[in-house]
Amino acid sequence: DTAVSQTPKYLVTQMGNDKSIKCEQNLGHDTMYWYKQDSKKFLKIMFSYNNKELIINETVPNRFSPKSPDKAHLNLHINSLELGDSAVYFCASSPWAGDYEQYFGPGTRLTVT
Amino acid sequence: KNQVEQSPQSLIILEGKNCTLQCNYTVSPFSNLRWYKQDTGRGPVSLTIMTFSENTKSNGRYTATLDADTKQSSLHITASQLSDSASYICVVSAYDSGGYQKVTFGTGTKLQVIP
Numbered sequence: 001d002t003a004v005s006q007t008p009k010y011l012v013t014q015m016g017n018d019k020s021i022k023c024e025q026n027l028g029h030d031t032m033y034w035y036k037q038d039s040k041k042f043l044k045i046m047f048s049y050n051n052k053e054l055i056i057n058e059t060v061p062n063r064f065s066p067k068s069p070d071k072a073h074l075n076l077h078i079n080s081l082e083l084g085d086s087a088v089y090f091c092a093s094s095p096w097a098g099d100y101e102q103y104f105g106p107g108t109r110l111t112v113t
Numbered sequence: 114k115n116q117v118e119q120s121p122q123s124l125i126i127l128e129g130k131n132c133t134l135q136c137n138y139t140v141s142p143f144s145n146l147r148w149y150k151q152d153t154g155r156g157p158v159s160l161t162i163m164t165f166s167e168n169t170k171s172n173g174r175y176t177a178t179l180d181a182d183t184k185q186s187s188l189h190i191t192a193s194q195l196s197d198s199a200s201y202i203c204v205v206s207a208y209d210s211g212g213y214q215k216v217t218f219g220t221g222t223k224l225q226v227i228p
Contacts, residue, residue: 045218101147101162
């Protein structure tokens with residue numbers, strides 16, 4: 001009964017391809033997030049959705065498009081992949097976009113060749 | 114600009130010893146501060162969370178302190194175990210104009226506990 005799950009765990013693809021990463025949480029949380037962790041292990045927020053509504057959109061290239069079909073799912077679609085997109089992408093959720101801790105998924109390691 | 118700095122960058126200690134990790138931040142307006150533990154190849158897991166009025170919070174062998182005046186926090190690990198080997202990340206939240214929290218992550222301290 002994984003709380004926050006992501007698929008796939010590993011993704012290797014070539015430059016220029018389009019790929020998606022899926023995230024699901026079964027915690028009943030209202031808010032979900034996507035983070036990018038680079039090679040220096042620095043976590044940076046990309047997007048946040050609260051009840052399917054986009055509330056945080058950091059300076060991320062518009063090749064990245066989040067989609068939230070319902071509040072339990074937040075998928076990340078990436079167009080025209082570039083070498084610099086290689087990183088570990090973490091999905092997270094929290095009860096609300098307020099003072100609550102975030103529960104992280106296991107991460108998806110994306111390698112663009 | 115909101116920033117969270119952690120020190121040391123990495124640390125090696127003997128099993129059974131104590132250690133203290135530091136976090137300095139310039140995030141404003143401050144909402145809360147969390148310490149996360151991230152095992153290799155896993156997502157971060159929350160250890161403690163403190164709001165402005167709290168200056169210490171414990172979770173087993175982990176004790177976090179917060180000085181909101183000096184904008185500093187520390188994470189003290191007592192009687193370290195091999196399983197404590199991980200990266201420890203300090204995360205500070207602030208409210209934006211829309212009332213939602215914006216989080217700033219520190220770069221982490223990589224702790225290695227050796228037998």
